[in-house]
Amino acid sequence: MATAAQSKPSIPPEQADAQLAMFARDFRKMVDRERLQARELEAANRQLQEYARDLNRAYQEERKRNRQLEKARLDTVFMLISAGRLRDEETGAHMWRLGEYSKQLALELGLDREEVDRIYWAAPLHDLGKIGVPDSVLLKKGKLTKEEWVLMQHHTTLGAQLMEGSTSPYLETARLIALSHHERWDGSGYPQGLCGEEIPLPGRIVMVADQYDALRSERPYKPPFSHRKTCAIILEGDGRSRPEHIAPQVLEAFRKTHSEFDRIFQEFSDEKVSQEGKGRGAGSLVPSQPPA
Numbered sequence: 001m002a003t004a005a006q007s008k009p010s011i012p013p014e015q016a017d018a019q020l021a022m023f024a025r026d027f028r029k030m031v032d033r034e035r036l037q038a039r040e041l042e043a044a045n046r047q048l049q050e051y052a053r054d055l056n057r058a059y060q061e062e063r064k065r066n067r068q069l070e071k072a073r074l075d076t077v078f079m080l081i082s083a084g085r086l087r088d089e090e091t092g093a094h095m096w097r098l099g100e101y102s103k104q105l106a107l108e109l110g111l112d113r114e115e116v117d118r119i120y121w122a123a124p125l126h127d128l129g130k131i132g133v134p135d136s137v138l139l140k141k142g143k144l145t146k147e148e149w150v151l152m153q154h155h156t157t158l159g160a161q162l163m164e165g166s167t168s169p170y171l172e173t174a175r176l177i178a179l180s181h182h183e184r185w186d187g188s189g190y191p192q193g194l195c196g197e198e199i200p201l202p203g204r205i206v207m208v209a210d211q212y213d214a215l216r217s218e219r220p221y222k223p224p225f226s227h228r229k230t231c232a233i234i235l236e237g238d239g240r241s242r243p244e245h246i247a248p249q250v251l252e253a254f255r256k257t258h259s260e261f262d263r264i265f266q267e268f269s270d271e272k273v274s275q276e277g278k279g280r281g282a283g284s285l286v287p288s289q290p291p292a
């Protein structure tokens, strides 16, 4: 009986050669096609890289333009403040210290770099609305009447109105701060009597920074307090100020970083800032560098 191998018909040598030649042609065609595709891919890759470089250049230029625009916007607002503060007991140095304190708290609270930057640049604008408060109220040495107190409280909503509608994230943060830096965690603040988490975080932060600096500074109705006394008032209360006014996380952040507050107060003292022009262009109140 014949085996399978024996029964398989053999291919004539000429036919085998022709088949091999055909395979070789097909193989060459396939290799050529692959090479062509590889070249096309390389060209596409080069084009993509060039496109990415163009995009990156356009992005960098746009970013630069945005920074210039942002700086121009902030310069305008700082100039407004510069005019406004001439009528107020709060100094230019106070505004820059507020940015520094607020940055400390924001970092301690673990906020991301961009938010820390926004708060840093926006905090000095917290009292922008004071430019709309009459001198008779703003500069009054004695106790304010009920009507005068209402006018004074109006600086929060006025400041927010002045910055409303801006597409700038810095001015939007500044608007939130202007509106909410006198709100208290227990709802006893103004202008809206917001409570707890209803108060925007930047406002909760600046509220403590502003309180610290006001306590350390001389006012017509009080002498400047030491760092120790100021901390005791903020952390334990004194009848007028109570720890319940402050957001618990912010109070905790202050407890951990208060020695930095003392350093900032010394480093950016009113005297040093006015003598040396220390800080972010504090002499003119125009920041010496644009926001990142």
Ligand SMILES: [Fe+2]
Residues within 6 Å of the ligand: 126, 127, 155, 181, 182
């Ligand atoms: Fe204020």
Ligand SMILES: [Fe+2]
Residues within 6 Å of the ligand: 090, 094, 126, 127, 210
């Ligand atoms: Fe202030």
